[in-house]
Amino acid sequence: MRSTQKLTFFLIIFFLSPVFSINAASGDMIWQDVSRGIKDLNLQVVAVNPDNPEIVYAGSVNTIYKTKDGGENWEEALSFKGTGNTVNAIAVNPLNSKIIFAGTREGLYKSINHGTGWTRIFTGVGELNTAVLSLAVNPVNAENIFIGTKAGLFWTDTGGGTWRKAQNLPNDAAVSSIAIDFFRPEIIYAVTAKGFFKSINGAIDWKRMLESSIPEKFIIEDDSASNQEESVGINEAGTEIKSIVINPKDAGLLYLGTSKGMLISRDAGMTWKAAGSAGLISRDIRHLLISPADRDGVYAATGRGVFRYSVESGNWKELYKGLTAVDIRFLAAQNNSAALWAAAGKGVFKTSAAVQDAASSDSGKKSREILSAFADEPAIEEVQKAAIRYAEVHPEKIETWRKAAQKKAWLPHMTLGYTKGRDWQSSNVYSSGAYVGDDITWGKDYDWSIAFTWELGELLWNNDQTSIDTRSRLMVQLRDDVLNEVTRLYFERRRLQIEMLLSPPDERKDGIEKELRVQELTADIDALTDFYFSKKLKNKGQVASSK
Template sequence: MSKKRLSLLTGSLVLVIIFALLYATNKSTEKASTQIKEHDEVKEIENMIKGPGKRDDWFISQKVFPNKTLPQEAFQKATKQAKQLKETTMKELPELKNEKWTFMGPKIVGGRIVDMAVDPQQKDTVYAAAATGGVWKSVDAGKSFTAAWDDNNTQSMGALTVSPDGTLYAGTGEANPGGGSIVFGGTGIYKSTDKGENWESIGLKESGAIGRIALNPKNPQQIFVAAAGQLFNPGGERGLYRSQDGGKTWDLVLKGKNNTTGAVDIAIDPVNPNRIYAAMWDHVRYPNNRVYGGEGSGIYRSTDGGNTWEQLTNGLPASDKNLGRIGIALSQTQPDRLYAITIKSDGYYEGFYISENGGDTWTKQEVSRTFSNAQSSFGWWFGRIWVDPKDEKHVFVAGVNMMESKDGGITWASSRGIHADQHAVAWDPKQPGRVYVGNDGGVYRSEENGLVTGKWEKAVDLPATQFYTMDVSQQDITRISGGTQDNGSIRSWGKDDWNEYYGGDGLKNLINYKDKEKVYACYQYGSCAWSEDGGNTMTYFTNKTVSDRRNWLSPLLFDPNDPSIMYYAGNRVNRSTDSGKTWEVISPSLTEGKSEDSYPYGTITTIAVSKSNGKVLYAGTDDGRLWKTSDLGKNWTEIINKTLPNRWVTKLKVDAKNENYVYATFSGFRNGEDSAHVFKSEDGGKTWENISGNLPNTPVNNLIIDPKNRHKLYIATDVGVFMSKNDGKRWYSLGSGMPMAPITDLVMHESTNTLFASTFGRGIFEIKLK
C-alpha cells in the first residue's frame, strides 16, 4: 500500500480500511477477477493488523444494545409470538396467508456449514447443518441438497451426528462466536428417526449453543452433548451433558469451573468408550468487549464413562485468562494418539499438541507459519480437528484454510480450490477416499481422501446463503444483487447463475433505479465502489468520503428524486451529485466514539431522504440518536423524545408525499419491556407514536412504505415479515412459505407490486402482492 494512498486516510479510518482490505482479500480462492487490484496488498498490511476478527460485531451489537446481555428466552418468546401471529392472520385475514413466498435464489453460492454427517445406511447420502439455515440432505453425494428441517424451527445450527441405525441428532445454536447465528441462539437438541423428515425436541432448551454431539460407538443410546452456553448470559444449561436413554433424559456430568464455562468439543475412544475427552471453553460476550478465554478453559478426561473427570495438564498450556477455545480429536485406529489445538483468548494461535499415551502427557509440536496463520486473529471461529478413520497420521485442522498433515502433525499442506473458513469434515465409510468438507462457502466433496491440494467438487444446489442486504432493478425485475456473509456482493446477471462481483463480506448493494447498469457494492466498514457496466468493473470511492469511523454496514442510498444524487455516512454524512464519483461532507460528527470501543462504534446506521422536499434528511445512529436537517446539511438538529427507545436505529423511512411523515425502527432486546420497535411521527420528529402494537418482541431490521398506499407498511424482523394495512394499528404475518430465518432487508418492485425479502441463511424470496 503506497504512502500516497495512506495519506488520504486519517485516524481510526486507516485501521478500519486496512482490516477490511485484509479480510476481503483473505477469503477465498474463488474471488471474482474484478476485485480491485489496489485492495490485494495483503502482505504489506497484514503485520499492521491488531486485535481479534470483527466479523460478528455488527449483528451482535445492534441486537444487544444498550444492555450487556441478550436473554436467550427473549428470542424463544419472539419465535413463539411469531407463530401465534400467523394463527391470528389465518383467522382475521386469511387472504394474506394464501399469498405465497417464492424462493428466488441463489442455489449455487452456498453458505456457512457448521457440521456434517454421512448416512451409515444409504448410499451417497450426507447431511449438512447450515449456520442459520437448518439441516440439509443430499442423496447424490453432495451435489445438490434439499431441506431436511422444519421451516418453523429456529434455523440456527451448531452440531450434527448420526447413529449406526441412521437416527439423526441435531444441536441448535452455533458455538462459533461469529456471524449472525450466535445472535439468535438455539432451542436445544432435536432427534429424527426418519432421515430428517420429522424432528422431535429432546431437551437442553436453555443450552444456547451446541458445539458437538458424540455417541458411544458401542451403545448409541448413550449420547454426549457439548453445551457451549448462551453467549451473552452466564449460567444456563452449560457444560457436558450425557443421556443414557437416547435423549429422553439428561444429566450434567462435567460442569465448568465458573458460570461462563461451557463444553465445546468431545472425543470418545472407540475401543474403550468409557474413556472420553472434553474440551471446555470459558467465554462470554458483551457489546463492546469479548471475553473469549478464561480459567475454565481446558481439556478433561473421564475413564468411567463420564461419571468422574480429571483435567489434563501435563504439557498443555495453563488454564488462565489467556487460554481460549480448544479443539480435540483422537485416532480411530490408534486411540492412545490424540491431537489438540489451542487458541489464545485474543483469537490468535497458541499451540498444536500431540499425546501418544491417551492424554497422560502432551508435546507441543513445532508448526510452520502457514499453519499458525491459518487461525488468523479469530481462531475461536474454528476449533476443530479431524483424524482419518483409517490412518492415525492423516489429520485435518480447521482454519481460514484447511490444513492437512500426512505424517502425524510434523508437516502441513494448505488447501486450495475450496472456499475459506473451514468448519466441518466427514468421511464416507461406504465409499473409500470420499471426504466432505463444510465451510463458509457451502459443501465440497473429494474422492481423493480429502487431499487439500487435490480436486474438489462444490455443491451446486445448497440455498443457505446469508444476506445482509439486497436490491432489485426497477427496470428489470430479474436483476437482483445482494451483500452476503463471506461470499461477497453477488448478482443474478452477468453469467448463467449468481456470481460475485465485489469481495469480502458483502454489505450494502444498490442498483440505480433509472439505469440498471449503474450498480454499487460495499464490503465491511463502508468500503464501497461504483460501476457503470453492471459490476464488471468496479471503482473504489470510500477514500473520497470524509468520516472518522464507519459502521460494519455503512449506509449508502439514492436520492428518491434523482439517482445521481447519493448519500453515504460514517460518523458524518457525505453527499454526491455525480453518482458517487466525488463527495462532499454535509454534516458534523453526529455521534461519539470512545477509545475503549473494540470496534468502530459511534456511527451513522441509517439515512432517509424526503422525496417531497429534497432538502430534508433524517439520520439515525448506533448509539440511539436521531437527527434532522431541513437545509441539506447546513444545520442539524438532534431529535430528542422520551417516547423513543435508546437503542440502535436500524431504519428511517420518509413518506414520499410528505416529509413530515417519518418512521423509525430499532433493534435490541430488553427483558420484560413492551414491543417498542416501530415508531411514527407526523410532525417531522417533534412527537412520536409507538405503532409496534401486536408485533413479536424482536428486532426490526427494515421498513417499507407501500408506494400506492402510505398507510400500508411492511417490516422485516428476526422472526419473519409482517404487514399492516392501517399504519401500524394492527399487524399480520405476510404470506406462507418463508422459513424462520432472520429477515435482513426488503425491497419493493413498484411496477409489478412485488415484495422481495433477503434472509440471513435461506437466500432471497419474493411475494406477489394482491
C-alpha cells in the same frame, strides 16, 4: 467382546465404502431442507445415530432437537430456553447409540435413552472450566470420554464418574476440537486457542505439534493459485486453527481446518502443508468431515457453503444443489450411505443422490421445453443487476470515487482573511508653558484578504486513493456475497419449480409445502432486489394475460 465387534463393523464400513461412494465422489448430491418442526433454525451442531441413520440430533443455541424419521419431523429432546445455558457439542456413543452426550455452557450432559432423559455428569470449577466446547468418545472404550472446555481438556475413564484435567496443556486455552485415532485410541489430538497438541498415552502427556497461528504467507489466497501443497512453518502469527479430522485409512494423514484454508500432515502432525484452494470460495473452514462412504474426499463447512476436497486431484468442489443456506457450522455423515447432514444458520439440511430420468428418449428436447416454461420470468442476469443496484455495490461506483478524487486537485484551497483594528490616542497640549487641553484622536482599521492554492500533485496521487482502495475491497467482497446469495436463491427456486413440474407431489401436504417454499425463495430474492423479481413477474403476467 461387544465393543470389539462394533469397532470391527465400523472399520469395515470405511474399507468397503466404494459401494456407497459413487454419488459422493461425483458430486451428484442434492441438499434438502429438513428443518420442519425446528423452532430455532440457528443451528450449531448435528449428530447422526451410527446404528439407525433415521435418528438424528440437531443443536441450536439453547435446544437439542431429535428426529426419528430422517428429518421429516422433529421434537425437542433437551431445552435450556430461558436459563442462559447454551448447546455447543453433541456426540453419540459409538458402541451404544442409546447414550448421547451434550456439551453445554454449564457442563456435560448424558442421556442413556436416546435423549429422553438427561443427567449432568460434569461441572468444572469456574465458568471457563465448566463450559464444554467439544467432545469425543473413545471408539473402543466408551467409558473413556474427552471434553474440551474454555480452559483446557478433561477426560474420564469411568463414563463420567470421575474426571481428570490434562496437566501439561495450556490452562487458559479453549479446546475447540478433539480427534481420536481409530486404530490406536491412545493417540489423541486437540485443537486449542494456543496451538495443536498430540498425546500418545491417552491424554496423560501432551506435545505441541503446531503453534496457535499459522503464517499467512503459506496460505494460498486466490482460486487460480496452484494446487500444489505449500510447506508450512510453525512459529509465525497468522491463521486460526478450528477443526481436526483423521483419515480412517491412514492414521498418519491429518487434516486441519483453519480460517485461511486446510492444512495436511502425512506424518501424524510432524510436518504440515497447505492444501490447494482451487474451487474453495471461502477459506474460513469451521468444521471438517470424512464420510465413511467417500474415502477420497474431505468435506468442509464454511461461511459460503459446503465444499468437497478431492485427495486425488487436490481440487475443491462446491456442493450447492438444493442448499439454500450458506452459513454452514457443522457436518455429520451416515455410516451406511453417502448421505451428509449440515447444521446451518437457517436450519438443518440432508443430502440425497440426484435422480436420473432414464425413461426420457429425447432428453435435450424435453429439457428445452421444460425451461421454456419459465421464459416469462426474469433471467438471472436481470436479477443480479437488480441486486447490485439495490445494494449500491455496482463497479461504476468505485470508478466514480476515483474520478472525483482526481478532480479534487482542480479545486483550490481558498483562504479568506479579515482583520479589524481600532486605535485611540490622547496627548496633553501646552501653549507658552500653559496647559490648554487634550488632543484626542481615534480611528478604525479594516483589512480583507483572499487566497487560492492548488495541489496539482494530487492529479497523479492523493491520500484519498488509499481510502478508496480499502473501501473498494470491502465493496467487492460485499458484491460477491450479494451475487452469491441471490444466485443460489434463484436457481434453488428454479430447481424446485422443475421438480414440481416433472414430479408433481402425490400428497396435498407435500404440494403445499413445496409451493410455500417457492414463495419463501421468491420473498428472499425480493429482499435482495427491492421487490424487482416480483414486480417483473407481475408485469409480465399482465402482458401475457392481455394477449
